Amino acid sequence: MSKARLTVVDWLLAETVRLHEERHGRSADDDTANALACSAAPDLPGRLARRAAALPVASSIRADLGRLRRLALKLACLVLAVAAVAGGLAAVASTADREIGFLLAAASLLALPTFMLLIWLLLMLSTRPSRAAASLSGSVLAIGISRLGPRLLDGSLAAETVAASSGLLGTAPGRWALGAMAHLFWVVYSLAALLVLALLFSVAQYDLSWGTTLLSDERVVDLISTLAWLPASLGLIDAPRADWILAGREGHQPGAARATWAGFLLALVVVYGLLPRLVLAGVSALMAAVGLRRLSLDTRQPGYLRLAGVLSEHQGVDIHGQPPVPVAPPQHRRPRNPDGPPLLVGVELERSEWPVSLPGLSWQPLGRADSRSQRRQVLAAAEGFLRPPPAVLVQCSALRTPDEGVGRLIARLAEAANTLPIIWLDEATRLEGRGIPLRERISDWRALAERIGAELVVMDADQPEPGALAQLRTLLGSDQ
Amino acid sequence: MTRQALKPLRLAVVGHTNTGKTSLIRTLLHRRDFGQIDNRGGTTRQVASAALAVDGETLITLYDSPGLEDAPGLIDWLEAQGGERHGGPDRIHRLLTDEPARRRFDHEARVLDLMLNVDVALYVIDAREPVLEKYQDELAILSLCARPMLAVLNFVVSPDSREAEWRDALARVGLHTVLAFDAVVRDPATERRMFEKLASQLDAFAPTLARWLKHREQEESERLSAACQTIAELLIDAAAAERLAELNAPTARMRAMDDLKKAVREREQVCLATLLDLYRFGREDYADEDLPLSEGRWSEDLFDPDTLKYHGIRTGGHIGAGAGAGAVVDVATGGLSLGAGTLVGAAVGAGVGLVRGFGNRIGDRLRGRERLMIDDATVRLLAARQLRLLAGLRQRGHASQTPLKAATGERWADGSLPEPLQRARRHPGWSMLNVAEQLDASRQRAVADLARLLLESGKNPA
Numbered sequence: 001m002s003k004a005r006l007t008v009v010d011w012l013l014a015e016t017v018r019l020h021e022e023r024h025g026r027s028a029d030d031d032t033a034n035a036l037a038c039s040a041a042p043d044l045p046g047r048l049a050r051r052a053a054a055l056p057v058a059s060s061i062r063a064d065l066g067r068l069r070r071l072a073l074k075l076a077c078l079v080l081a082v083a084a085v086a087g088g089l090a091a092v093a094s095t096a097d098r099e100i101g102f103l104l105a106a107a108s109l110l111a112l113p114t115f116m117l118l119i120w121l122l123l124m125l126s127t128r129p130s131r132a133a134a135s136l137s138g139s140v141l142a143i144g145i146s147r148l149g150p151r152l153l154d155g156s157l158a159a160e161t162v163a164a165s166s167g168l169l170g171t172a173p174g175r176w177a178l179g180a181m182a183h184l185f186w187v188v189y190s191l192a193a194l195l196v197l198a199l200l201f202s203v204a205q206y207d208l209s210w211g212t213t214l215l216s217d218e219r220v221v222d223l224i225s226t227l228a229w230l231p232a233s234l235g236l237i238d239a240p241r242a243d244w245i246l247a248g249r250e251g252h253q254p255g256a257a258r259a260t261w262a263g264f265l266l267a268l269v270v271v272y273g274l275l276p277r278l279v280l281a282g283v284s285a286l287m288a289a290v291g292l293r294r295l296s297l298d299t300r301q302p303g304y305l306r307l308a309g310v311l312s313e314h315q316g317v318d319i320h321g322q323p324p325v326p327v328a329p330p331q332h333r334r335p336r337n338p339d340g341p342p343l344l345v346g347v348e349l350e351r352s353e354w355p356v357s358l359p360g361l362s363w364q365p366l367g368r369a370d371s372r373s374q375r376r377q378v379l380a381a382a383e384g385f386l387r388p389p390p391a392v393l394v395q396c397s398a399l400r401t402p403d404e405g406v407g408r409l410i411a412r413l414a415e416a417a418n419t420l421p422i423i424w425l426d427e428a429t430r431l432e433g434r435g436i437p438l439r440e441r442i443s444d445w446r447a448l449a450e451r452i453g454a455e456l457v458v459m460d461a462d463q464p465e466p467g468a469l470a471q472l473r474t475l476l477g478s479d480q
Numbered sequence: 481m482t483r484q485a486l487k488p489l490r491l492a493v494v495g496h497t498n499t500g501k502t503s504l505i506r507t508l509l510h511r512r513d514f515g516q517i518d519n520r521g522g523t524t525r526q527v528a529s530a531a532l533a534v535d536g537e538t539l540i541t542l543y544d545s546p547g548l549e550d551a552p553g554l555i556d557w558l559e560a561q562g563g564e565r566h567g568g569p570d571r572i573h574r575l576l577t578d579e580p581a582r583r584r585f586d587h588e589a590r591v592l593d594l595m596l597n598v599d600v601a602l603y604v605i606d607a608r609e610p611v612l613e614k615y616q617d618e619l620a621i622l623s624l625c626a627r628p629m630l631a632v633l634n635f636v637v638s639p640d641s642r643e644a645e646w647r648d649a650l651a652r653v654g655l656h657t658v659l660a661f662d663a664v665v666r667d668p669a670t671e672r673r674m675f676e677k678l679a680s681q682l683d684a685f686a687p688t689l690a691r692w693l694k695h696r697e698q699e700e701s702e703r704l705s706a707a708c709q710t711i712a713e714l715l716i717d718a719a720a721a722e723r724l725a726e727l728n729a730p731t732a733r734m735r736a737m738d739d740l741k742k743a744v745r746e747r748e749q750v751c752l753a754t755l756l757d758l759y760r761f762g763r764e765d766y767a768d769e770d771l772p773l774s775e776g777r778w779s780e781d782l783f784d785p786d787t788l789k790y791h792g793i794r795t796g797g798h799i800g801a802g803a804g805a806g807a808v809v810d811v812a813t814g815g816l817s818l819g820a821g822t823l824v825g826a827a828v829g830a831g832v833g834l835v836r837g838f839g840n841r842i843g844d845r846l847r848g849r850e851r852l853m854i855d856d857a858t859v860r861l862l863a864a865r866q867l868r869l870l871a872g873l874r875q876r877g878h879a880s881q882t883p884l885k886a887a888t889g890e891r892w893a894d895g896s897l898p899e900p901l902q903r904a905r906r907h908p909g910w911s912m913l914n915v916a917e918q919l920d921a922s923r924q925r926a927v928a929d930l931a932r933l934l935l936e937s938g939k940n941p942a
Binding site for chain 1: 496497498510511512514515525526527528529530536543547549550551552553555556583586587590593594608609610612613614617638640702703705706707709710713749750753754757758760912
């Protein structure tokens with residue numbers, strides 16, 4: 001099954017809504033959104049995102065997200081401007097005198113970026129994503145959003161929107177994005193430094209030389225050759241020879257090969273300052289882009305998991321077969337000239353003493369019909385009357401759920417005796433002891449009575465109510 | 481990485497009218513909206529099915545069937561047809577192709593048609609019913625379909641249950657795989673046992689059932705973790721919540737107190753709703769005499785002293801013992817400030833439920849303010865109440881849960897608050913009940929620590 005892909009806005013919307021609902025309870029007006037979500041996406045994360053987007057509050061969150069985005073862009077521009085200024089200042093500082101110590105200048109331009117790069121690597125490797133951003137400029141961005149955000153937003157869920165955005169920066173792709181930002185800072189820094197250096201070298205004359213107090217000249221030559229190896233391999237400069245390097249020794253030949261030494265310094269800044277950061281910025285941006293495309297919601301969060309039930313309903317129930325055809329109820333009438341007492345049959349009763357006797361009522365018991373053989377006997381007995389009895393009274397237990405089997409038995413009894421069937425619902429008191437609502441059970445029996453064209457009397461034989469007793473007497477015709 | 485597709489299992493739930501077939505399916509599906517159930521018989525008139533799926537792959541299809549209503553009549557009909565005694569499925573086929581008989585035994589025909597098309601059937605029995613002959617007739621007819629069957633005894637926790645009688649009767653017809661499974665009791669252990677019994681009967685489907693059980697177990701543990709996290713968030717919020725009130729202004733303080741109480745009550749309600757949602761109980765269908773809950777709300781007020789007593793929370797004995805906020809001596813006034821008696825220490829047991837908070841006491845006092853927080857006993861009550869609810873939700877209404885409840889309550893009834901909550905007491909910024917402040921990582925850590933404590937107490941009640 002294909003999984004719905006979430007956009008960054010989807011993710012942020014869903015997270016904002018989750019944070020809000022975890023604090024303040026589920027939105028009261030989410031029925032439409034839930035139904036929409038169920039039909040829109042196949043999996044839970046997709047449905048959660050769809051639901052959040054369909055909530056009435058979504059539009060104000062979207063507006064706030066737009067504001068946050070603009071804030072982030074502004075902060076990023078600010079950070080990059082700072083980088084440009086810093087790079088320019090570093091270049092100016094390293095060329096304060098017309099006599100430039102080559103190694104000192106290279107160190108002052110490259111030491112800080114390299115040191116920061118090492119720190120970034122260390123933090124990236126050692127900390128968990130949920131912790132702080134692994135760089136200074138990333139932190140500025142993250143902290144800027146969390147501190148300035150609430151002041152800029154005016155939606156009802158501003159606090160949660162900011163929290164969700166901070167949460168995004170804490171995910172793995174968010175960290176890569178902040179990393180890209182950090183690398184971009186140093187790219188701009190190096191570019192600014194290069195530009196300023198190139199400008200200064202173009203319009204003013206500098207003498208570049210090197211010197212040492214402690215080391216031997218050979219060591220320094222080795223060091224410079226090593227530094228030059230990478231730029232030379234990249235074709236930026238010609239590989240310097242040892243005698244040429246020695247010629248640049250302080251106090252040797254002031255100003256010899258000025259342009260070449262200046263080019264060498266620029267190449268060093270490009271190769272050791274600009275290039276690594278450019279590559280890392282690209283890699284980080286790529287990782288961030290890939291990660292953001294695969295964003296998924298952590299459905300184990302209580303705010304999401306609680307919705308799993310609601311968002312899985314409304315689906316997946318199949319109905320098989322044709323609906324049942326309603327049948328018209330048969331008609332049974334009291335015979336015109338009845339003879340003898342009414343018949344009594346007991347069906348699936350729990351009482352052991354049977355037949356019971358009630359004041360002012362008499363009947364002819366045919367037997368109990370709990371098993372198939374008993375049913376056959378009772379039916380055979382009901383057929384053996386020349387003139388129809390006034391009624392056939394079927395004493396049933398309210399403890400039983402009425403079913404078609406009993407209904408058919410009653411109908412056949414009435415047919416066999418050619419008389420009116422009456423269902424006497426007994427044992428209602430015991431039913432209430434089980435905690436089952438009596439009224440519903442009675443209405444089920446009433447429905448059965450209507451289906452088979454029988455009368456229904458509810459009366460517990462152990463404690464007969466006078467009203468029910470009178471009703472039964474009327475139905476049996478014994479009060480005439 | 482392709483895994484071999486598991487063989488999907490088709491499972492029919494059959495039985496007499498109104499024995500709880502649909503509610504059993506609802507329990508297995510963890511879905512309240514499947515079918516319509518109530519005490520009225522014969523509500524299900526057509527076969528309905530729903531799937532138990534993992535990652536979009538259907539593992540088990542559950543079929544709900546109309547209740548069997550006239551098995552004795554059907555037996556009579558089959559006997560009248562004569563024919564051979566063996567070859568049950570053929571006799572069933574004859575019934576299904578006989579149009580008048582199909583119409584007459586509409587429910588039964590639907591059930592039998594279904595039986596012939598599934599891999600296994602659960603025969604659901606209302607264990608409160610006597611073993612009437614009509615039920616034995618049903619078993620006889622169903623066995624003609626020659627499908628493996630498992631008997632499920634519903635309502636066995638009822639005092640009217642005739643479980644032994646039924647087990648005896650089922651053994652006599654050769655049905656020895658019997659399981660007591662109360663559909664209204666959502667007990668993961670019984671559910672597990674049922675699927676294990678099915679797997680033991682159905683070798684070919686054992687991997688399918690194992691996969692499903694694993695999924696269920698994972699779901700259950702995720703649910704429990706989420707529930708503990710929910711409770712932990714509530715407790716951190718409540719423990720760190722505070723309100724500032726002006727000194728010597730009784731009405732203002734009253735207002736601040738009421739405001740704080742209201743905020744905590746509402747926060748608890750949010751937690752309660754989340755827990756009910758997590759365990760997929762609606763507000764309307766949660767009924768448990770053991771928990772004072774009505775319409776999805778606690779019926780007893782959080783700040784009522786009787787509620788403390790009900791949950792066995794002791795309030796005395798700790799005040800002044802350095803146990804909680806109430807014990808901290810008021811540095812600025814030596815505890816003799818006006819109105820202190822109504823708030824601090826001894827009055828806690830009288831149900832006020834509030835104490836003077838931490839924070840910059842001297843600074844507050846110089847600015848003419850004081851901080852109010854809810855007291856330890858109320859925090860403990862909040863914890864005990866939610867844990868009790870959680871225990872109830874995990875094993876709703878089951879007779880065996882009483883010791884579990886007592887044990888989870890016990891941990892919180894007495895003693896000082898767990899360490900993460902004591903930390904929260906000193907960090908008003910952690911509470912979402914205070915003026916909206918950013919949630920920092922230290923709060924997340926405290927929540928995680930507390931959730932772990934709760935989870936452990938939930939797993940090992942002893």
